[in-house]
Amino acid sequence: MKNGDVVSMDFGVEVGGFVSFNVQSQSTVPISIAFSESSTFAGSISDDTGSVYTSDWDKALEVSVNPDSSGHAFYQTTGEQFRGGFRYLTFNALSDVIVSNISCQIGFAPNMPDLRGSTSYFYTADSDNELLNRIYYASSYTVQTNMAPDHTGRWLPQVNPGWAYNATIGPYTPALVDGAKRDRAVWPGDLGIAGEAAVLAYGSPGREVLKNSLETLLYYQNTTGNTPGIFPYAGPSTRNFNRGALSDTYHAWTLIAIHRYTMNSGDTSWLSRYWPKISAAVQFIINNLDTTTGLEIQARSNDWGRLTSGEYSASLNALNYHALLCMASLSNNLSQAEVWRDAAEKLKTQFNVLLWDENKGLYKDNSSSTLYPQDGNSLALLYNLTTTANQAVTVSKGLEENWNSIGPVSPELPDNISPFISGVELLAHFKAGETDRAFELMRRLWGYLLTDSKFTGSTFAEGLTSNGSLYYRSAAGYNYDPAYTSLAHSWSSAPTTALVTGVIGIDITEIGGASWELRPQLGSLAHASAGFDTGLGTFEVSIEVADDVYTIDIIAPANSTGKLFLPASYRGLRLTKGYEGPDIIVETS
Known part of the structure; x- marks a missing residue:
């Protein structure tokens, strides 16, 4: 490379960890390097992992070496220069330089000595459905890239320019985080999808990272104040954790993930050890149910990115219903389980009285709303809050009204497509027996995420806009910075579960x-x-x-x-x- 040259290298798939290479140059700072998940941003600066006030927060990393007498040196990123997710590595020549022997030491799934060693699989022999096989493995690989070792979380306050990924993810690691590139933190909502995908795709290592993530949330569970029993909205190395943010919906998602871990692992000793904390978490829900309606008024609005919240939220109460039944099924105390089941049944009855719109054939966002949410309806369908088979069919068909050519545009986050909530919808269509609709959604959205050239071709993105661009949540926290969007986000891994529990049906x-x-x-x-x-x-x-x-x-x-x-x-x-x-x-x- 001549001074001023810019050359990008394609690893072919999403990778992450520490890069190393040989250099030959007379300069002690011969090049700088930049990382990108998308070919759209492969260039002289890295895509963004930090706050998104501008679109060039991370910039490039200068390579400092001590060449020998012939100009040769070896370089490896270390410590805080850990880069969790990228496909493209770009070299910016600051002098004449030769670069060779480029490699990436993979930094994810440290509890899997053989990254290809999982015995889990999905396969269809139908030649015209090969896309489904590819979707399963891309979905599972998305989860694997988010099985993170400790001290690789995002350091706060964030570095600018550059990045520092050496923060503690939690007291128990490796853990299942939300994004390979960012945020690299434990998020309960994400675990509601990614947790089950992890245990189905990776067996014991998947169970380990889910357990460690749940133990992190249990460790930081509130025990005092006016919200005893509530789980944190997010794990350490997030601003939300540092400011003590709480979420009603993510609290319920934590309980649902606890249920899935227990059912898959059979780890009753773990369940017994944490049962007092789990019971306190269920009691938090019980304490917040309105005595007249049996539903909870949403007081803590933090959620997955939706713009509206409050009142008798359909999504919150659907999550509460399922959490109550899940925990009742795990309880050895018959009277306790009965109280939780009775609360769930009362909730379901009033859910249909207050939120069902017979003319629309969908549930309202809350009792006074004219919005018919994707999340609330998908959760109601998935968790069996419908009362008849015909009602379930109606909700499934009604959800399709949100679709465009590449997926569902969420009414509660306008102009955006969320693979997280669309993943809930995908599972819900299978639950309703609407197999053809579920397959069409999988091929339409996850097929696009897998095959369009702006993505990694091996993992699934955090979100996208209705026209397929990377400007996800531009007006809702991401400040119009497409380089910030994560392209390997664990909450987008619902196809792993859908193909096993939906298609195979186990x-x-x-x-x-x-x-x-x-x-x-x-x-x-x-x-x-x-x-x-x-x-x-x-x-x-x-x-x-x-x-x-x-x-x-x-x-x-x-x-x-x-x-x-x-x-x-x-x-x-x-x-x-x-x-x-x-x-x-x-x-x-």
Whole structure:
């Protein structure tokens, strides 16, 4: 490279960690380097990890070396120069220089010695559905890039210019963070999607990072003041944590993630150890339910980025309903569980009285609102707050009214598409049995995130605008800086869960996998298979469908029991039982 040259290197996929290379030059500062997730921003300065007052916060990192007598030196980034997510590395020549032997020491998933060692998978043999296979692995890889070691969080106050990623993520690591590039912090809402994706995609390492993330939130749980029992809105190394921000919705998301961890891991000793804290968290919800309606008035508005909040929020109360039922199912105290279930049922009844709009066929954002939210309706559908099958079908169809050619434009965050809330919607369509709609949403949104050249081609972005640009949340906190948007964000990983629990249709119904159900929804697929690990053992399911005749092979833990639900239209079944245990009960749904 000649002095003034600018050369970008493409690693081909999202990577993260420390870079190293050899240089040959007579200068002690021969080059500077810049990092980018998107080819759009691959150039002489890095994309942004810091506050977004401008679009060039990070700038480039000067490379200082001590060349030997022949001009040779070796360079490696260290410490705070950790770069969590990038695909492109750009070299800016500050003098004549030769650069060689460029590599990246991967800094994510430190609890996985073999990054390709997971035994989990999804596969469809249908040649025209290869995109679904690619979506599964990109979704799972997105989660893996966010399995973060300690001391790689964003240091506050933020460095300007440059970056410093050497802050403590939490007392328990490695942890599951929100974004590979930024914020690199534990966020409960993200865990509601990414937590289940992690345990399905990576087994024991996935359970470990989810457990550590939850223990971080349990560690910082409020125990005093007027909000005893509430979880923090975000983990350490965020401004929200430092200013003590709280969130009603993210509190409920934490409980839901605790349930998913427990169900998959079977770790009852962990559950017992933290049960007093968990009970206090449930009691926080109970204490905030209105005695007349049974719903909670949203007092703490912090959320995933939506612009409206308050009153009898549909999304909050749907989350509360599910959290109450989840925790009741884990409680060994029968009277406690009954109180929580009764509260949930009262909430559901009044949810439909106060928020359902029969003419629109959707739930309102709150009882006085004319907005029909994507999050509130998706959560209501996913968590079974609908009262009839027809109502569920109506909500599923109504949600489609938000779609454009690349995905759902969220009414509560106008002009934006959120893969987080769209992920909830994706799971909800499968839950409602609207398989074709779910597949169309997956191909439309996650297909775009995977194949459009502005993204990484290997991970899924935090969000985008309705026209597909990277100006996500420009007017809602991101100050019109597209370089700030994270392109490997764990909350966008719902397809991992959807393809396993939706398409294959397997659901753990007893702690650890001792009992399970199988409700396959292959839609137009002729074949699909998947495998994953739980604390009890391995599950593998392969399904072929031809003329409504199902051929199903199952491997499940030897001491588990299962129930198989097939569509009423099925005409035949060949079942290979790959485990030793009671016969699988077959029913229609």
